[in-house]
Amino acid sequence: MAEKANPTRMELLKIKSRIKLAKNGHNLLKQKRDALIMEFFKILKKAKDLRGELNSKMGSAYKSLSIAHAYHTTFELESIATGLEQDMGLNVKSRNVMGVRIPEITASLDEREFGSGYSLMGTSAKIDDVVEDFGAVLRLVVTLAETETAIRRLIKEIEKTKRRVNALEFVVLPRLEHEREDIIFRLEEMERDSFVSLKVIKRRLEQEAAQKKGAS
Incomplete structure (x- = not known):
């Protein structure tokens, strides 16, 4: 069981200061949570659109490959x-969203180098279509990986922020407010006791003064 705070004016001021600090922190964390959720839904929509585009590009790429099979x-x-095998250059940066590092990946794929691995002699234009379509697929895969990494990081931070908001709202603030009310109640009780004691002392002093006056 938690030890009760001393019922003093100084302790009451400390508790009030802690309540104010906790409320400010609670408001800031709620703003952070809301901003993260907005960013999450924005990136989620982007990921959904990218998946649709990737499926479409994959269909086109395999269709081009199927046509190329008719010629080769x-x-x-x-x-x-x-x-055509070559290393893809990746330029990885990041941006800060409310303390969360969101990756920004750019795929570097030189079309001239990518398409220079085969001879134009003895190949049809259908090969160019295959190369172009699968190059587009590759870029989309990189972009989709970027967005899905961002989504995972945002989910993790949103859950962490929600736990902190709930801890302040349902544990810390109620406990501090209970301590504040307890101190106020005990201070008022002490004031009432002091008032009664002073009245008793005053009455006794008046009685003693009256007795001395009567004796004289």
């Missing part, structure tokens, strides 16, 4: 694909 053998396509 599987061996030829595999040889071309091997020649």
